[in-house]
Amino acid sequence: MARRGRKRRLELEAEYWRLLAAGMGSVEACRQLGIERKTGYRWRSENGGLPPDYLPESARSSRYLSLRERRRIASMRERGLTVWEIAHRLGRAPSTVSRELRRNSRPHDYGRYDADLAHHRCRERAVRPRRAKLATDLELRAEVQAKLDLEWSPEQVAAHLRRRWPNRPERHLFHEGIYRALYQGAKDGLSRTLTRKLRTGRPLRKQRRRANQRTPLFVAPATLIDQRPAAVELRQRLGDWEGDLVVGVRSQSAVATLVDRRTRYLRLVRLPHGHSAGHLRDALITALTEMPELARRSLTWDQGSEMAQHHEIAPYFTDSVFFAHPASPWQRGTNENTNGLLRQCLPKRTNLSLHSDEDLQAIEERLNNRPRKTLDWQTPPRHSPPLWHHEPATLRRSCEFTLDVVSFGGSRAEVCRDTAVVLLTWIAEVAAEPLELEPTDRRVEWETNTWSLGAADEDRSSLSVAEVVAAFERTAAAIRERIDDLGFSGVATFYVWHDEQAGQLRCSTGSVPPDALPFSGTYVASDDLGPIVEGFLADSEPGFIAWSDLDDVQSLSEKAESEPEIVPFGVWVSSVGASR
Incomplete structure (x- = not known):
């Protein structure tokens, strides 16, 4: 004889999932609801930690019979009331009650209508899942x-x-x-x-939880992230790193991670003898001395005790070492996200000291060649400039000059003796970058086709206006050929301007005429690129404007009264479309 199935307590399940969504743990939710922990675990494991697809009772339409109404039907049915009488007392149609008794009763129910079991049968039948x-x-x-x-x-x-x-x-x-x-x-x-x-390797999805508050354990005063230079926030220069430790089983082993904020380039530092403050200091100093000075601008770390000797590491950075606020991992989001990726290669509850330098180098290469959403699904080596590019052959084809090969930790990087030529290389590479011409969506054009190009002070002095102008003219000609190959028949303009706030030359391509470029300010279109390049090369402090130098709202309003005339900035334009 068939057995009756297990009754699902749907309202109890809905309350259980509501408590989990509010941040409560599974054990505590089970205790409050008066159910066994195994019951809660079974509910979670049935869908891999995901809430079930069915709606809670309170969210269901009133046109359907509720569990309370079914229980009233069962009670009145046991007292011998007819279908018409039950329908009259419920305020429902007799056909609704008759259909309910016929659909949700089974032969092995011994002629008895079970309200809870009928409600569960109805809910399961209402799912109607389609195949994925x-x-x-x-x-x-x-x-x-x-x-x-x-x-x-x-x-x-x-x-x-x-x-x-x-x-x-x-x-x-x-x-x-x-x-x-x-x-x-x-x-x-x-x-x-x-x-x-997956990155976590968990068989069940887990609720996010806040980190515990921690206090700094430093003797030397720490410089908080609030005092970090504004240039770091722009993510437009190399050498601004975020760091942390990836810890192994019982916190007995660790690997230090460094991630460049601009390129998301990962650097792993081995800690074979422990991760105390002294061990971390020695390992970081060894790794930093192998990097070129251009790649050592700033370091942002959390307030862990392993950085107690940060004052001995700070001299290796031009802008010092900075610390995030306690329990604020989002202030170092680049490093936290990369550490999550790294956990696939360095799992928790393992001894990380067993990994050799060659192992860590292989992991670096593996993660640095994975596409990243924030880089438009490019890889860090593809997105990064040639300072630590992983494709030196491409760099040699782009510019002919002698390269110095230096050891960059576990990986290899090629640094140009005449780094000024790197700017000319970047200008040439713009012609090979992704190109979108969407007259109906200017935002797509701007985000895809706009590029920022910069150079250090010492590099600008070795550049001439003529060679930079010639590089942009060659790029414009190459883009013109690409647009012809695409068969685009509309208007298109390649334009270059000097972004004084960022201290960079910026260029873009858009399906607009020269007099309708997507600038909010006033500009003057010109066919002479020389003055724009000359202003860029003469910029004394590229890429940095101190907050104290910025005007407040009141001073801006006073300037607006005394200086109503706004000085336009120059933009070099070159027609690259078919209708030119």
Whole structure:
């Protein structure tokens, strides 16, 4: 004889998930609801830690019978009331009550209407799940599984699908859909064993929690992040690093991580003898002395005790060492995100001291060659300038000059003897960068086609106006040829200007005429690039404006009254479209 199924306490489950969403732990939520911890774990494991798809009772439409109404039907049915009488007392149609008794009763219920069991049967029947894309499209599922096997994140996989099949939206997935397919198991087309390939490796999704408040343990005064130069926030120069420790089992081993804020380039520092303040100081100083001075501007760390001797590390940076506020990891978000990626290669609860320098170098290469969303899905070596470029052959083809090969920690970097030529190389590389011409969406054009180019003070003195102008003219000619090959028949303009606040030359391409460039300020279009380049090369403090030098609102209003005339800035324009 068949057995009756387990009754699901749906309201209790809904309350359990509500407590979890509010930040309460599973054990405490089970204790408050009076259920066993194993029950809560079973509810979580059924969907990989995700809340179930069904709605809580309070969110359901009143056109459906509620659990309370079903319990009243069961009570009145046991007292022998007819369907008409039950419907009259509930305020429902007799056909509704009759249909409920017929649909949600089974032969093995012994002729008795069970309200809780009937409610559960109705809720399960109302789900009507459709088959997921990954369950029906075998080629799409194979592509997603292949990238997950390479330890790509679901967000990286989702971006890859859009680039591989740009004209097939039925194969485009959101990263959250991939997460749900992983954690909900085979019913959505993916095996839950693939969760081991994710950054955390957890079989169940976990609630985010705040870090505990900590106090600094330094004897030497620490400089907080509030006093960090404004140039660091712009992410437009090399050498501004964020650092932290990745700790192993029982905090007995660790590896120091350094991430460049601009390029997201990762540098790993081995700590074979421990991660005390002295050990970290010695290891960082060794790594820093191997870097060129241009790559050592500033360092931002958390307030961990391992940086107690920060005052001995600060002289190796031109702008010193800075510390985030306690329990504020988002102030070092670049490093925190990279450390999360690194945990796939250096898992928790392992002995990190077993990794050799060669092992860490291989991990560096592996992560530095993964696409990043913040770099428009490029890799750090592709996005970074040639100071530590991983493709020296490309650099040699772009500019002919002698290179010094220096050891850059575990990896190799090639530094130009005449680094001024690097600016000319960057100008030439603009012609090979992604190009978008979208007359209906100027924002896409601006974000894709705009580039910032800078040079240090000592490099500007060795550059001439003529060679910079000639480099931009060659780039404009190359972009003109690219646009002809694309078959774009509209107006297009390549333009260059001097951004005095950032201390950089900036260039862009847009499907606009020279008199309609997307500037909010007043500008003067010119066919003479010489004065613009001359102003850039003569800039005494490129890339930095002190906050004390900025005018407040009151002084700006006074200036507006005394100096109503705004001086326009110059922009060099070159027509590169078909209709020129």
